[in-house]
Each structure stands twice: as structure tokens, then as C-alpha cells.
Amino acid sequence: MLALTLGDPSGIGPEITEAAxxxxxxxxxxxxxxxxxxxxxxxxxxxxxxxxxxxxxxxxPLSVAVVPGRPDPANAPAILGSIDAAVRLARxxxxxxxxxxxxxxSVLKAAGFAHPGHTEYLAAxxxxxxxxxxxxxxxxxxxxxVTIHVSLRRALDTLSTDxxxxxxxxxxxxxxxxxGIATPxxxxxxxxxxxxxxxxxxxxxxxxIVPAIERLRAxxxxxxxxxxxxxxxxxxxxxxxxxxxxxxxxxxxxPLKTLDMxxxxxxxxxxxxxxxxxxxxxxxxxxxxxxxxxxxxxxAIEMAARIARIRRPSCA
Numbered sequence: 001m002l003a004l005t006l007g008d009p010s011g012i013g014p015e016i017t018e019a020a021x022x023x024x025x026x027x028x029x030x031x032x033x034x035x036x037x038x039x040x041x042x043x044x045x046x047x048x049x050x051x052x053x054x055x056x057x058x059x060x061p062l063s064v065a066v067v068p069g070r071p072d073p074a075n076a077p078a079i080l081g082s083i084d085a086a087v088r089l090a091r092x093x094x095x096x097x098x099x100x101x102x103x104x105x106s107v108l109k110a111a112g113f114a115h116p117g118h119t120e121y122l123a124a125x126x127x128x129x130x131x132x133x134x135x136x137x138x139x140x141x142x143x144x145x146v147t148i149h150v151s152l153r154r155a156l157d158t159l160s161t162d163x164x165x166x167x168x169x170x171x172x173x174x175x176x177x178x179x180g181i182a183t184p185x186x187x188x189x190x191x192x193x194x195x196x197x198x199x200x201x202x203x204x205x206x207x208x209i210v211p212a213i214e215r216l217r218a219x220x221x222x223x224x225x226x227x228x229x230x231x232x233x234x235x236x237x238x239x240x241x242x243x244x245x246x247x248x249x250x251x252x253x254x255p256l257k258t259l260d261m262x263x264x265x266x267x268x269x270x271x272x273x274x275x276x277x278x279x280x281x282x283x284x285x286x287x288x289x290x291x292x293x294x295x296x297x298x299x300a301i302e303m304a305a306r307i308a309r310i311r312r313p314s315c316a
Contacts (some may be wrong), residue, residue, distance in 0.1 A: 001031065001032065001043055001046065001095050001096060002029070002030070002032075002085070002096055002097050002098045002099055002301060002304050002305060003032055003034055003057075003085070003086035003095045003099070004017060004033045004098070004100075004301070005033075005034055005082045005083050005086050005099070005101050006033065006034060006035040006059070006078065006079055006101060007079065007102045007103055007282065008071055008075075008077070008079055008080075008101075008102065008103050008107060009062065009066045009079070010067060010068055010069060010070055010075070010281045010282070010284060010287060011071070011101075011102055011104065011281070011282025011287050012073055012286065012287050013101035013102060013282070014066075015186060015287070015288070015290070015294075016101070016292050016293070016297045017033055017072065017294075017297070019287070019292070020199060020276075020297045020301060021081075023268045023298055024298065026051060026053075026306070029301060029302065029305050030047050030050045031050075031099065031301060032055045032200070033054060033055065033056045033057070034048040034056075034057055034059040034082040034083075034085045034086045035057075035059050035060070035078070035082050035124065036056075036058075036060075036061045036078060036187055037056055038056050038057060038058035039054070039055055039056045040056065040057055041058075041093060043057070043089075044056075048269060052258055053095055054120040057085075059078070059084075059085040060077050060080070060081025060082065060084075060085075061078060062078045062182070063077060063078065064076070067290075068287040068288025069284045069286075069288060071195055071284060072107075073108070073110040073111035074111070075225075076108050076111035076113065077111075079103055079107075080113070080121075082248050083100065083118075083121065083122070083125070084097075086098040087099075087125045087126065087301070089121065089273070090274070090275075091273060094276060096304075097275060097276070097307065097308045098273065098274070098299070099275070099276050099277065099301050100118060100122075100275065100277040101278075101280045101305050102278065102282045102283075103118055104281070104282045105118070106118065106282075108252050108269075112119075113229045115152070115234055117263040119132050119134050119148070119149075119268050120132060122268060122271065122273075122275060123268075123271060125271055126271045126273060128270070128271055130233060131170070131270040131271060132269070132270050132271060133171060133268070133269040133270045134148055134267075134269070135171065135174070135243070135266070135267045135268075135269050136252060136253055136256045136264055137264070137265050137267050137303065138259060138260045139260055140238060140260065141244070141255060141256050142165065142242065142245065142258055143243070143246055143252035143253065143255065143256050144167060144171045144245050144252065144269075145247070145248055145249050145252040145253070146159060146163055146164050146166075146167045146245065146248070147159055147163075147247065147248050147249065149249070150195065150249075152250075155247070155248040155249070156191075156248075158162045159191070159204070159208060159247055159248075160208065161208050161212045161215070163211035164188070164208065164209065164245065164247075165215050167222075167245060168186055168212070168216050168221070168223070168245050169219065170269050171186065171269060172184045172186060173241060173269075174269040174270070177308045177310070178269070178274075179242075179266075180310050181242050184222065184242050184243065185222045185240065185241045185242045186221060186222065186223045186241060186242070187214070187224050187225055187227050187232055187237070187240070187243070187244045188209060188212070188213055188216075188224070188225030188226050188245045188247065189225065189226060189229045189232060189246045189247055189251060190205050190225070190226035190227060190228055190229055191204045191205065191209065191226075191229075191247045191248075192204060192205065193228075193230070194228050194230075195225075195226045195227060195229070205226045209225065209226045210226065210295035213225055223292050224240070227296070229246075229251055230254070232244060233255040233259075239257025256279070261279060261295055262299075263279065263295060263296065263299045264278075264279030265277070265279060265282075265296065265299050265300045265303045266278070266279050274307050274308050274311065275304070276300040276301075276304040277294035278299070278300050280296055280312025
């Protein structure tokens, strides 16, 4: 059983949740939505009624009525309360993992949200701030950005050898634990055009990235790089590694979403719970119009269940 969070109720979360339930209701997968308008009183009841109706377990109620496409910071407590409740269940071992619907950070920040993003908030709830790593995984590519929810200028200022090593070690451990890859192969991206062209287009490869690769190899990891970012995502290149360690957010997410956005999944690594999410946002512009595609949410649910089974083969 997985716990599914509300996300921003004015976005596409509610409709893709219902669509995902309709697609999965007769499968072996089971999930419960944490949110207002409870339809079940326990996880046992949620599991039992899943084939007949989408089970909703009570969490923080909404403060104002939901209008599709018009988010309201007044509903921030309900959005965050749903996440809080799902994390509590996962950390207590009552559910096998959580799948989070999209939130809008700008809406939450208008209500006083102090965290850089969804992933960082989850790490704080787990009591593991600074251990979180964000992976985007699709059918043909897994990418992990070293710097995430900061401006590009800030990303360049904060990129360090230590952080590249931390992210890569966490990724390798997760590939073993969560994806069943006994000997992970990592590709490390360069930062500059042509991976610096021997220092003629920037020296971060020599001063930051190569030292990180040497330290990772000293840990016994199979690592290649720094690879030129403009060629490392071709089909022949992707066949030679299990995950790409990228230097900043868009360097990682653009190729993943270009290749297959519909099946992309956001996976949080480094925490003591299973968490996945669709790789898209709230899509306020199409909310309530019946145009939202649930494919990424379904992929996130399936991946969370798969990871949970690898971690604990008894999970169902």
C-alpha cells in the first residue's frame, strides 16, 4: 500500500489521481489519497475498497473552496498536511512508500513555506536534511543534478568537489538498494562546453569535477567523465552508464524530459522512505479541463511499488 499526497488541489493533481486509480484499480497495486473528504477510516479499509472506489484517508482539511487553475495560499496547510500525514505513515512502516502530487512552490512560499522545494521539505520531515538527492528516471535515462532548486548563478557558486562526491555516492547506493543494480556505472557530466576543452572553455572540470571522479574511483565505483554534456545523452552514450551525474538542474532535466517526459519519474534518494513523484508540475493552465495526462503519475506509482518490493520483497 502506498500513500498518495494531495498536491495543489487547484492543479491537475486531483484529476490525474482519479485517472490513475481508474487505470490501476484492477491491478495488484494499492494506494490511498491523503486529503480532505475522507472515504475510509483505515488503511485496511482502503486496501479492501480500492477496486470499487478511490480511497481517501483524512488529513488536514481545505481552508477555502478549490477553483481549478486558481491556486490559493490559504490552502497551503492542507497541501502540507497531506505530505506530513503520508510521511508519518511511511516512517511508521504502515505504508510501503509515498507518491507526491505536484505542488507549486510559489503558492506555498506566499503562505510562509521556508524550504527550497518539495524534496528538501521531505528531508526535513524525515530528520535527514542535507541527505536528499533528486533523481529523474525514465525508461532510457536516469539523471541526478548535483545542484537543484537554485538559480544558475547560485548553482555555479555552490558547486563543489565534496558535493559531487556526496551526490554520486548516494546515487550509487540507491542504484544498488532501490534498482537492484549490483555494480552501478556512473557518468559524470562536465560543466562547460566540450567539458572545458582542456581548460580553454573553463577550468571547473580540472579543479572540481576530475578530483571528484578520482575520489569516487577510490571508493571502488565505475565512473566515467567528465563527459561533454552535448554528447553524453545520445543513445550509444546512454547505453554505457546507469545514471548521469549532472552539475545543475536543467542540464539533467532537459534531456530526460525531451526523451520521454510522459514516463519520467522524480525519485528521492538518500532518505529512509520510498518517495516518487511525476516529473511535471501543477499545470494550472489546463486544470479542470480533462486534458491532463496521468501517465507520469502512473509511472511514479509503479516505480514506488517496484522500489518497495526490492527493498522489502514482502511488500505488496
